[in-house]
Amino acid sequence: MSAHAPIVDARAIHKHFGHLHVLKGVDLQVAEKELVFLIGPSGSGKSTLLRCLNRLEEPTSGSVIVDGIDMLDARTDINKARQRIGMVFQSFNLYPHMTALGNVALALRKVQGLGKAAAEAKARAALDRVHLADRADHYPLQLSGGQQQRVAIARAIALEPRVMLFDEPTSALDPELVGGVLAVMRELREDGMTMVVVSHEMGFAKAAADRVVFMADGAIVEQGVPAEIFAAPRHDRTRAFISQIERH
């Protein structure tokens, strides 16, 4: 980690869903340009943690500071703050009634207040970055899953976020479509994007992650560089999880 203040600084995050205690005091700091991978068995709280970072999920207690903005302060303009945090979802969540271009341009127009022409120019540039400039006028249902997810990435990066959150971005994709999405993510990383990724793509984690965080039962069990976590995990839980994943 760099010596600078972390761009994402989440501390002592607790989250209860009724009687379920899904996050039990989690700390997560992410440095600028760092790619952090969150792994762990399902139900370990990694997606919930990710969703707490842009307050799609309201932590029961704790603090979340992103790029110097207190995300949990009631006085924070959450809509303004969220523009700095791009998010990509497992199920893409593209707007089915809009073209790819419309999907990307919506927030540019309605949130950033750009005119139609300026928003579309920016949206086209973002689609170009995910190699889908030629699909701008297609509706989501006319695109493959991989293309839809890349449009979703374009929708997020068009707002020029400081951090990108990926919530299992390839889990809903057919295997042959995963590569295209990972390639775009790798290019983002090379452009210096700070990224927090929840994913089971261990190959990508090994190749691209700066740090792997292993979570279980709502807490961080251990974290370190990929080589360390994958080759020499210190905890039994981590070892069991890694060996189970690698067997597949």
Added chain:
Amino acid sequence: MSGWERFVDSFFNARVMAQYLPKIIEGFGLTVVLALLIIAAGLALGLLLALLRAFGIRPLNWLIIFTVDLFRALPPLVIIVLLFFGLPNAGIELSGFVASWLSLTLVLMAFSEEIFWAGITSVPKGQWEAARSTGLGFVQTLGHVVLPQALRITIPPLTNRTIAITKGTALASVVAVPDILGAANAGVSFSFNPSPLTLGAIAYLVLFFPVVVLGRWIETRFAWKR
């Protein structure tokens, strides 16, 4: 006269039909105006209530649900009669036209609110999350992302319900409104011949058949582009 001749004389009596055609046409115009006013006000109010309900303000939602259930439970004729014959006791005199319009508007409001609401809730949570994650506010998300999708889903049931309730304009004849059925009934009473009713039936077909076809067209027009 044979049975067939008597039938034709009763229901397709050209002389009677010609005599009452102008009245039926006037009734037709009135029914169209009444129907359009009901559709405009009923759907607008229904959508408004559904949108208000989306804000999730508890006491307000209870009030909306109670109102909606009330007007879904009461037969439209009962509401018309209550408004027309009951309200004067409270010092409010409504014409038959206004009482009919208000009653059917409230009924359409209630049913369409439920349909709009079902449409809004059927939009996946992920759509809300995606929009909110890009910084769109609640109202912007509702307006630009959720509502357009909700409206598409609601078009078939909404069309059906709108047609069903708008046909209820015939009930206005009970409170002396000279709509199609009112004019036809009056014709029957004066001529002692039911042929004006035949004209009335034709008038209803002319009015509502295109609406049904239009509903079908809108349904296909708004299907997702594949």
